[in-house]
Amino acid sequence: MSILALSAPLVGILGVLIGIALNEFLRRKNRVEQYAPVIFEKRLRAYEGLANLINNGSTIADDVIHNPKLSHTERHEMVSSVVFPIAMYTDNNRLYIDDELAAHCTAIFMGVEDIFDSGEDDKDELLKSFYQMRLDAYRMIREDSGIAKVSELFDKINRPKLSGPIIERIRELRAEMKEKHKN
Numbered sequence: 001m002s003i004l005a006l007s008a009p010l011v012g013i014l015g016v017l018i019g020i021a022l023n024e025f026l027r028r029k030n031r032v033e034q035y036a037p038v039i040f041e042k043r044l045r046a047y048e049g050l051a052n053l054i055n056n057g058s059t060i061a062d063d064v065i066h067n068p069k070l071s072h073t074e075r076h077e078m079v080s081s082v083v084f085p086i087a088m089y090t091d092n093n094r095l096y097i098d099d100e101l102a103a104h105c106t107a108i109f110m111g112v113e114d115i116f117d118s119g120e121d122d123k124d125e126l127l128k129s130f131y132q133m134r135l136d137a138y139r140m141i142r143e144d145s146g147i148a149k150v151s152e153l154f155d156k157i158n159r160p161k162l163s164g165p166i167i168e169r170i171r172e173l174r175a176e177m178k179e180k181h182k183n
Contacts, residue, residue, distance in 0.1 A: 039096075040146060046096040047145035050105060053089055054137055057082035061112045061130070068116075075113035082109045101140050108133045 060082050064075045083106060090102035108130070115126045142148040 043096040044145055044147070046093040047141050047147075049093070050086070050089060050097060051138065051141050053082075053086050054105060054108065054134065057086065057109050058134060061109055064112055065115050065127070070116075072113065072117065075116065079109050079113045098140075098144050101137075101144055104133070104140065105137050108137055 060078050064070065064078050070078070086109075087106045090097050090106060094102065111126070112130060115123055115130070118126055142151075
């Protein structure tokens with residue numbers, strides 16, 4: 001038998017194997033595409049709940065930081081009433097919330113009870129740290145949930161021309177903050 005006579009069946013077998021592999025690849029890709037919207041929706045809800053807990057905790061933290069009528073024990077209890085629900089929430093939603101981001105969000109409010117009693121120099125530094133951690137949490141939630149990319153896409157499609165004195169000032173402050181972080 002010649003090599004040409006054997007090459008036709010080999011090419012046929014090779015074609016079948018490539019077809020099976022390609023079919024399997026496309027089937028798996030299709031399955032991922034079917035589940036992606038459901039998972040995205042669940043992740044979005046989980047991150048939305050986390051952002052709400054941080055927002056609600058910020059109101060309590062503001063009281064803990066500035067209210068002179070509270071004892072240290074009361075401050076600690078109030079901060080604990082914020083930290084524990086965030087920790088439980090991130091544990092309950094660990095399938096959808098990134099572990100490192102969950103740890104960051106849980107730690108945002110830890111130590112806030114000590115800010116009121118700290119010295120002026122320490123107080124400013126502790127406040128900056130708290131506000132930066134909270135700001136970072138909101139940014140990371142937007143990024144990991146997919147909202148940042150979707151918003152970016154909407155901006156490209158819609159191309160809004162948002163402008164005004166307040167918006168321009170916000171942009172200036174953001175540019176200043178970015179410049180500070182670079183240095």
